[in-house]
Amino acid sequence: MSNRRWSAETITRMSMLFALAIALSYLESLIPVVIPVAPGVKMGLSNIVTMFCLYSVNPAAAFVIAVLKGGFAFLTRGFTAGVLSTCGGVLSVCVLWLGSKTKLSTGMCSVLGAVTHNVTQLLVETLLIRNRAVLAFFPALVLGGILCGTLTAFLLKILLPLIQKAVFTKNSY
Numbered sequence: 479m480s481n482r483r484w485s486a487e488t489i490t491r492m493s494m495l496f497a498l499a500i501a502l503s504y505l506e507s508l509i510p511v512v513i514p515v516a517p518g519v520k521m522g523l524s525n526i527v528t529m530f531c532l533y534s535v536n537p538a539a540a541f542v543i544a545v546l547k548g549g550f551a552f553l554t555r556g557f558t559a560g561v562l563s564t565c566g567g568v569l570s571v572c573v574l575w576l577g578s579k580t581k582l583s584t585g586m587c588s589v590l591g592a593v594t595h596n597v598t599q600l601l602v603e604t605l606l607i608r609n610r611a612v613l614a615f616f617p618a619l620v621l622g623g624i625l626c627g628t629l630t631a632f633l634l635k636i637l638l639p640l641i642q643k644a645v646f647t648k649n650s651y
Contacts, residue, residue: 491535491645491646492539492542492543494644494645495527495530495531495535495539495543495641495645496527496543496546496547498527498641498644499524499527499528499543499546499547500524500547500550502523502524502526502527503523503524503547505523506520506521506522506523506524507520509521519596519618519619519622519626520626521626521629521630522592522595522626522627522630523630523633524547525570525588525591525592525595525630526630526633526634526637526641527543527641528540528543528544528547528567528570528571528574529574529584529587529588529591529630529631529634530634530637530638530641530642531543532571532574532575532578533578533584534638534641534642537571537575540571540574540575541568541571544564544567544568544570544571545564545567545568547563547564547567548560548561548563548564548565548567548568549564550563551563551564552564558603558606561602561606562599562602562603563599565598565599565602566594566595566596566598566599566602567595569594569595569598570591570592570594570595570598571591572594573587573590573591573594574587574588574590574591577590577591584631584634584635585627585628585631585632587631588627588628588630588631588634589623589624589627589628589631590627591627592622592623592624592626592627592630593619593620593623593624593627594623595623596619596620596622596623597616597619597620597623599619600612600613600615600616600619
């Protein structure tokens, strides 16, 4: 483990990013589901922050945000939601990071990350409840990941300059 510590400025920026992720997650909960793909499928707006961290901060920051989001899900929605969020988020960041290292487009990385998140959650849910019947949702979750990953990449492209300005401009608060 590294002895390097995060500065107060870095902790403040990460706190702002985590707060933004939670705000986007809450905003998403206010939007009615137009096309119900499968139970529990959301657009994943808070993943905009995770991707921002990966591309504009560093991979460690993206992993921290994914774990914090999982912890928040645990505190607000319980054990199962926390485990699903953490497992899906961490594996998704791994895929996003590998995609970025292989020079895949942001859009393709986003789609792969969203599909990975959904499929990981499905597999973990299958292990937790020990019922393979939920695997019937696999095609819907892959389709949902493709659609939501595309939307997330599009929104990231629009919001990237705003997030950079809010997080990296001195005295922006």
